[in-house]
Amino acid sequence: MMILRAQHSREHHFFLMLIKFLFQVKQATNQIVMNCADIDIITASYAPEGDEEVHATGFNYQNEDEKVTLSFPSTLQKGTGTLKIDFVGELNDKMKGFYRSKYTTPTGDTRYAAVTQFEATDARRAFPCWDEPAIKATFDISLVVPKDRVALSNMNVLDRKPYPDDENLVEVKFARTPIMSTYLVAFVVGEYDFVEARSLDGVLVRVYTPVGKAEQGKFALEVAAKTLPFYKDYFNVPYPLPKIDLIAIADFAAGAMENWGLVTYRETALLIDPKNSCSSSRQWVALVVGHELAHQWFGNLVTMEWWTHLWLNEGFASWIEYLCVDHCFPEYDIWTQFVSADYTRAQELDALDNSHPIEVSVGHPSEVDEIFDAISYSKGASVIRMLHDYIGDEDFRKGMNLYLTKFQQKNAATEDLWESLEKASGKPIAAVMNTWTKQMGFPLIYVEAEQQEDDRVLKLVQKKFCASGPYTGEDFPMWMVPISICTSDDPTCAKMQVLMDKPELTLVLKDIKPDQWVKLNLGTVGFYRTQYSPDMLESLIPAIKDLSLPPVDRLGLQNDLFSLARAGIISTVEVLKVMEAFVNEPNYTVWSDLSCNLGILSTLLSHTDFYEEIQVFVRDVFSPIGERLGWDPKPGEGHLDALLRGLVLGKLGKAGHKATLEEARRRFKDHVEGKHVLSADLRSPVYVTILKHGDSTTLDTMLKLHKQADMQEEKNRIERVLGAISQPELIQKVLTFALSEEVRPQDTVSVIGGVAGGSKQGRKAAWKFVRDNWEELYNRYQGGFLISRLIKHPGTPGGISWQELAKFHTTGPGFMWPFVLCTESEALARGRLMCLQRVCLKVGGSR
DSSP: OEEEEEEEOSSOEEEEEEEEEEEEEOSOEEEEEEEOOSEEEEEEEEEETTSOOEEOOEEEEETTTTEEEEEEEEEEOSEEEEEEEEEEEEOBSSSSEEEEEEEEOTTSOEEEEEEEEOTTTTGGGTSOBOOSTTSOBOOOEEEEEETTSEEEESSOEEEEEEETTEEEEEEEEEOOOOSBOGGGOOEEEEOOEEEEEEOTTOOEEEEEESTTOGGGGHHHHHHHHHHHHHHHHHHTOOOOSSEEEEEEESSOSSSEEOOTTEEEEEGGGTOOOTTTOOHHHHHHHHHHHHHHHHHTTBTTTEEESSGGGHHHHHHHHHHHHHHHHHHHOGGGOHHHHHIIIIIHHHHHHHTSTTOOOSSOOOOSGGGGGGGOSHIIIIIHHHHHHHHHHHHOHHHHHHHHHHHHHHHTTEEEOHHHHHHHHHHHHOSOHHHHHHHHHSSOOOEEEEEEEEEETTEEEEEEEEEEOOTTSSOOOSSOOOOOEEEEEEETTBTTSOSEEEEEOSSEEEEEESSOOTTOOEEESGGGOSSSEEEEOHHHHHHHHHHHHTTOSOHHHHHHHHHHHHHHHHTTSSOHHHHHHHHGGGGGOOOHHHHHHHHHHHHHHHHHHTTSTTHHHHHHHHHHHHHHHHHHHOSSOOTTOOHHHHHHHHHHHHHHHHTTOHHHHHHHHHHHHHHHTTSSOOOHHHHHHHHHHHHHTOOHHHHHHHHHHHHHOOSHHHHHHHHHHGGGOOSHHHHHHHHHHHTSTTSOGGGHHHHHHHHHHHOHHHHHHHHHHHHHTHHHHHHHHTTOHHHHHHHTOOOOOOSSSHHHHHTTSOSSSOOOOSSOOOOHHHHHHTTTTTTHHHHHHHHTSOO
16 A cells, blocks of 8 residues: 655655555565665564564665665564555656656646656655566555645546645545556646546546647547457457546656556657647557557556566557557558558668667666667567468467466466467467577578479578678578568469478479569568569569559568668669659658668768769659649548658758748748648648758747747657758757757757757767767766667658657657767768768769
8 A cells, every 4th residue: 555645845856655565474584675766764664464563673775776675673474464664755857766747837837747657667766665577466555635636546536535634635545456567556646637438348538638738638539449449359358447547748758658547648649639730640649549558458467577578568569559550540551651660670770780689688677778679669569460460360369368368467478478379379389489589680581583384483592681781690590481472463462371490492383474473571571671583673673663562562672672782782773773663652651661761871871972962863753752742632632641741842852852942931931920820741841841951040930939839749840850950050059959948858869869860960969969968968867768769869850751750759668779879980880881882873973
């Protein structure tokens, strides 16, 4: 049982708490060791059941290990008893543990909310406990709070009554929680409005928003109310709590946190303004809500045994969030977007020599933050997607039900899930998946074909794919790879499916005519890259041009080619030739991925004399689709058209396309003067265009818009693109702004990262700025995952595609990135420019 009283003053922020543990002494002892950090214990006592209370006589803090030892004057005998601890803690400003979040009221007053963020190991900052996922308990929580504040916790309110000692306070008592891990405990005290609904299965759903912004919670409410019944049906296990609250927190380091029954979010991951939110923000909110609600089953009901199995929690939720959004919004074409947002991003990181296996042994709790990255999230999601496809949906659902039913309110390891799925499917799940989770990296499948009468004979060879070039290691890592093959006869259906469990494999496809093409990895589901023989690749080009190859396969094909070129395995010239086949491309996600790949080439070429040539190439590639789309929505257009227009206009604007630049300046002027407000979907491309080609007046105008913005989404939109400014003195002004009071602490990373991605000069300036301000940045984030996200930032000027936007707001603590803030010489030392010579042959012509 916990009874909390939070007290605030201008000088001090602290809380007082009484906590009682009912537990069992299994071995006689005169000491109790608990997790404890930044807490001062006042008194502690232990009362054996039916016996007298014994007071602790000493508290020995082991600060480095975040533990405290309570010493008692006599031996505590085996049996059940109650441990009672009175203590005081700091309501900190580090966005972890029990902390204060600053917000501004509608009348302009600055106030604080008190909120929690305990994952991974910060419950110990709020109360002494055994802060490990496998040590579960039930929690009876009471909060003593100001009577004019909202008080929330994991469970529903049982009673709210005046506090005897102070007429300005009330005591709020919550129902007992299910048995659960400490990292999922949550409580919030502050000023909030809410909207509510009931799901089809009777669960009360509320979305809490800042005061006066209840309408901005309606979209998330709609998604949550649809999602709970979807997961109940998918898992065939009901949601076990009577209510679920989703709440927007002003200062929040992660994107969201799945606390059982009380899910906390950044404002930008939960709030949608019907008039001023862009399409990419709606999609992001839908994905994050789907992710966190999936955790209510997968993570909360059944919890990982230890942080080694974190990937299972996060990888699974990062996969099923797309399944959920596809159910709620089929028009989003979300699975194609998954390939660009998660699958290819994970491959970029996992191809590096310093990647790590999905499953990483975690020792000291300080190591946990290191594995909240794109391997745990995005590669985890990708291999689960591959597994789902290999098993089939029906058997996958049966296996999930077996797993959740067997381990509900308990803890489980990765092997437990494999056992359940193996039982449901009859397939060698553990043997297959161990090759993907216990070793880092993934394979490159080289394939060549030979026509033999009416049959096509394929020879497949697998080797590890490395970003640094052909694999030359002495060991020979091997994967068990589910291979699917389609042909031009039916590009959407597998002609053959096989498990490649050896280095080389020969397959015979029957009844394939000489003029038919053959493609591996239908749907870009298998987590591998494919290198085709020149003849096989050539035969696929018409299928790109006439769009008979599905979008997700067009995307996967070009992404493989770009990656092979960057690794020096094939010629970049050949990749750029294949790009000409995308002349008729209509799909947003394919364009988004092409844009990212061209952006990488552009970044590399910024270190050479050929930077302007690649800008000309970009303008040539994007001009036709830009002219077809125009600036204004046409009748019948939908979600994906809005995303594509923003992507294309932003790309053309940054590349200096004259007509786009002129129109962006005209529309921006009208927007600033209030003549015609820019639609939310056009703001990012217009902002980044006018900044990229702007001056000090432009920057001052953008900073003014930032100050006037009421929505955090608009503030973030501006923050992400400020780094596009070109002049050195203005770059410094943006970097100084990043650490100012105008920018919320969690968003400083976005501003600095935007500068790093804005230009070659910006990268150098951002790296120097981080080094010069390292002490302040480190103290601000206390070594948490935000600091690692800053160093491993992608260096992309955000706001152009939703993937670029969204990765600043991860669904758990922090993604890690393949591109690092570094100097030009360091970049060269990393071998990132190895393909420049081939690129220069295409765009420069003279070298």
